[in-house]
Amino acid sequence: MFPTRAAQVDARYSAVQGWLLDTVLAISLFATLAAMISANLGSDRGPQVVPYLWALMLGSLMLVRRRRPLVVLGITVLSLFIYYAAGYPVVGLSVPAVAALFSAAEFGRGWWAIGAAGLLLVVGYGVRLAEGQDVALLLVGYELANDVLLMAAAIALGTGLRLRNQLRENSARLLWATEERERALAQAAITTERADIARELHDSLGHQGTVISMHTNIARESMVTHPETARDALEVVQKTNGAMMSELRRTVRTLQRREPSPAPATLVDLQRSLLAHLPIDVDTEITLPGELPRHLEATAYRIIQESLTNVVKHSEADAARIAVTTGDGQVRIVICDSGPSRRADTGAGGPGYGIRGMRERAVNVGGHLTAQQEDNGFVVRAHLPLDYPPTRPDPDGRVGGTR
Structure with a gap:
């Protein structure tokens, strides 16, 4: 399916919005690190260009964080170790890494973010404690808590944002699938009605x-x-x-939907509307214990009607026989004529639309129908279950052709 124009506009808007967000994040990270470097805490080397270039590099990494979140995370962790090994001013562990941790978690690399945070904390604080600093208690009791909380917050925020985006995407897919299903059902209903x-x-x-x-x-x-x-x-x-x-x-x-569908025909109408003007004699035997469901009676009427039409059009017989009985929870319909067919090639081309239509009617009420030449002539047999539910709230027999 090709994206619509509205979808293309939304995609471009989201791309621009993401680029602006990344730019703001890059500038904010660089500005924060530059301010901390300018304070020159924990270093006696004085202001230098390299720390600022390092801060600029970390900020620039935010512009590619969506495409390469793990690369951004790895470069951040490695460069932070190198930065402290070179003796540059203290900028903490969490502040330089928080944006990379957030990005990794946002784009589905949460466990990598947790591992990177743990590595920074273990190596960073392990080295400082191993140096025998006198501020070990302050280090563990104050700075460690702040770094852990800030890193955890960044990872949690990134994970939450990722889950929110996934939920929004899944909701959009579900909505699209629902709309497609509704369209398919509507088209199927139209096709069935036709x-x-x-x-x-x-x-x-x-x-x-x-x-x-x-x-x-x-x-x-x-x-x-x-x-x-x-x-x-x-x-x-x-x-x-x-x-x-x-x-x-x-x-x-x-x-045109200007009036409801007409009432379905019934077997009572056979003699009045169906058999009255046929140019053949029809022997009718209908044995029913009571009234049939409307959809079933209308289906039986249409099968009999089409069968007799086929007799008149395609058979040289001057008589036909109809038998409608019930038993074993179903209605049995038999229509036969002694023939022969008017056409020399009867059956060569397979069943026509009339027989196919009769079979469709029978299948749509849960039954089956056969139409074939037998020893005593051409015979149509239909078996329609009595307990099969109608497919419409107000069935009119239109569920379910020439020889």
Whole structure:
């Protein structure tokens, strides 16, 4: 993922802010050490340039502390030993090293900072005590406590700042990941809804289109010899076309969110809306102990609708059989016709969208579906569990194509 313009601006601002902070830290460290060197405590050599250059070097190291915190820490400790070995004015142990200790702890080198502080204290105070100074009690009781506290504070401050930065970065990553997840979920919801609408349009309008096509052929063939039959067929075409246009307008309004989704179809509607105008005989056997869940009944309706549409479009059979039963905690649906297929290459290209759509509907309610040629004709079998929860608060059967 490429950084946004706002992220690039924030990165540049943070870089400038860090550079300014390091510059202020470098100047402060140099000024503090220069003032202490000017006091000329513990030395009889008088003012010299080298101590000030040493102070300038320690201050300059702050400008690279972010990239090389361990190098800065190592140079500081080593140069401090050399400084005292040369007999230059006393500047203490903690003040020259505090910035390097803070930097090491801030950038994830806390244990190195603790080790460097311990080394400075052991070597520095060990050498002074070994020289037999008379101020051993003062040295241990006063200066040691101050140096330990100052070094510990620097390390603790650096560690705290590092943890704060890590928390801020982790929070930013979590926020970004949450936003990405929300976007992915929104896109998945849109994709699922589009697939649902595509299945609905394919199943409902495809069925109505098939009815219109078949009755148009009937009207054309019987126009001269059986005008009454032609008029009845054209009336069916007119009614079916009106239903198709209503379905399209309702779908458009649903897409525009100007009205809720229509109520799902039920198995009770089979005889009235599905079987009434089909140009084939349909033997229906529905044996149910009671009402089915809405999402399950709507799924069963759409599977039956698409199966019968396929019979009309792709089979030469003049009859079909539907059986809907329950048992073992599931609904069993069987739709079969005796065929044969209208196409010589049936099955050569694999299942079409209609069968795929039926399988998707069955899978989306926890079931499965098969559609294949058997000895007694083409058979669609669906098994839908009764206890599978709906995937929507108000399911309308749009969960879940041609041979």
